[in-house]
Amino acid sequence: xxDAYYVFAAYASxxxxxxxxxFVIERKLSRLTDEITVLKEVxxxxxx
Amino acid sequence: MKNKIYQILTFCVxxxxxxxxxxxxxxAPIEKNMGFVQKIFYxxxxxxxxxxLAFLVTLIFSLVYxxxxxxxxDMVAHASAEIGLVIDTLVLITGPLWAKPVxxxxxxxxxxxxTSFIMWLLYVGYLMLRHxxxxxxxxxxxxxxxxxxxxxxxxxxxxxxxxWRTVHPLVIKGASIELEPPMVLTMLVSLFxxxxxxxxxxxxxxxxxxxxxxxxxxxxxxxxx
Numbered sequence: 394x395x396d397a398y399y400v401f402a403a404y405a406s407x408x409x410x411x412x413x414x415x416f417v418i419e420r421k422l423s424r425l426t427d428e429i430t431v432l433k434e435v436x437x438x439x440x441x
Numbered sequence: 442m443k444n445k446i447y448q449i450l451t452f453c454v455x456x457x458x459x460x461x462x463x464x465x466x467x468x469a470p471i472e473k474n475m476g477f478v479q480k481i482f483y484x485x486x487x488x489x490x491x492x493x494l495a496f497l498v499t500l501i502f503s504l505v506y507x508x509x510x511x512x513x514x515d516m517v518a519h520a521s522a523e524i525g526l527v528i529d530t531l532v533l534i535t536g537p538l539w540a541k542p543v544x545x546x547x548x549x550x551x552x553x554x555x556t557s558f559i560m561w562l563l564y565v566g567y568l569m570l571r572h573x574x575x576x577x578x579x580x581x582x583x584x585x586x587x588x589x590x591x592x593x594x595x596x597x598x599x600x601x602x603x604x605w606r607t608v609h610p611l612v613i614k615g616a617s618i619e620l621e622p623p624m625v626l627t628m629l630v631s632l633f634x635x636x637x638x639x640x641x642x643x644x645x646x647x648x649x650x651x652x653x654x655x656x657x658x659x660x661x662x663x664x665x666x
Contacts, residue, residue, distance in 0.1 A: 396478035396542045403481040403538040404462075407488065407531050411638070414527050418645050425652040432659040439666040 447644070454641050457634035461627070469627040481539040483627055486612070487635035488531045489557075495525025495639060496564065496595050503588035506581060512654070515581035518588055519571060520646035524639060526564045533561060544608065552601040553609040560594040567591055 465483045472479035502518035536554065537547040548554060570587055574580035602609050612619060620628070 396476055399478050399538045399542050400480050403535040404484060406534045406538070407484055410527065410531055410534070415642070415645075418642070418649060422645065422649055422652065425649070425656055428656050429652065429659060432656065432663060436659060436663050436666065439663065 447641075450637070450641050450644070454634065454637045457630070457637055461631040461634045464627040464630055469624050470621060472624070475543055478539060478542045481535055482612075483631045485532065485535040485539055486628060487632040488528050488535060490632060491635050491639050492525040492529035492532065492560070492564075493595050493599060494636070495521045495528065495643075496560075496592055498643075499525065499567075499588045500592040503585035506585045507589075510578075512577070512581065515585065516647050516650040517643070518585065520643055520650065522564055522567050522588060524642045524646060526561070526568065528635075528639070529557075529561050529564065532557060549608060551607045551609060552605040553598070553607055556594065556598040556601045560591075560598045563591040563594050 461483070465480055469480070469483065471477055498521040499518045502514045502521065506514035506518060536557075540549065541547050567584065567587055571580055571584050574583055601607065602611050
């Protein structure tokens with residue numbers, strides 16, 4: 394079962410890279426959504 | 442509505458991944474010659490196919506952009522190339538992890554590995570090009586042309602094990618697959634889960650670009666008021 398280390402390393406690296414990529418995208422999405430909310434409020438205040 | 446579709450898609454992706462992992466370790470038999478390390482194949486093959494699909498999407502939407510000159514097509518081409526590159530990186534990680542116990546070497550400069558590495562470098566170049574051109578229309582035009590030219594590496598990489606003598610295994614020969622039925626089924630489920638995952642990532646990545654544009658539009662409006 395020495396080869397199990399290679400299998401574990403392969404699966405762990407796949408999911409680690411994909412998890413990091415998804416995390417980065419989701420964080421950027423959340424930041425932009427917050428920014429849009431703030432900007433809309435600023436725009437609303439300025440137009441009133 | 443869009444949120445609901447996203448939630449359903451995320452659930453389907455998670456479910457298909459769990460099912461594929463279960464099938465890899467509990468359903469698919471251990472291959473006689475390679476042993477347990479062959480299990481890497483069930484993830485290595487799908488992550489090798491997805492970049493081909495992703496770069497094909499980049500090619501198609503680059504062509505559409507050059508015809509229509511609308512930013513939304515460039516967004517999809519860009520998003521797909523980026524996802525393709527991330528997943529292609531996994532091919533270059535999982536491949537050597539399989540090669541070491543089977544071939545005795547992490548890396549061999551044989552046709553498939555060499556052409557895959559060149560393909561990876563070409564799409565790194567695609568993203569570098571996008572970062573180096575500040576003007577939006579020029580960036581989209583240059584990237585579209587580059588995205589079309591870079592695609593040449595995809596059929597070369599795919600066909601390399603058929604065109605040249607190589608130590609890389611050839612699993613699919615014409616219409617036949619040299620695997621036992623449970624192995625084929627496991628591989629197909631794994632491939633399906635990665636295709637779904639790719640689609641989910643693509644939709645989120647395009648949404649990200651749309652939100653960036655929306656921020657710029659609102660910022661302009663705020664400055665004008």
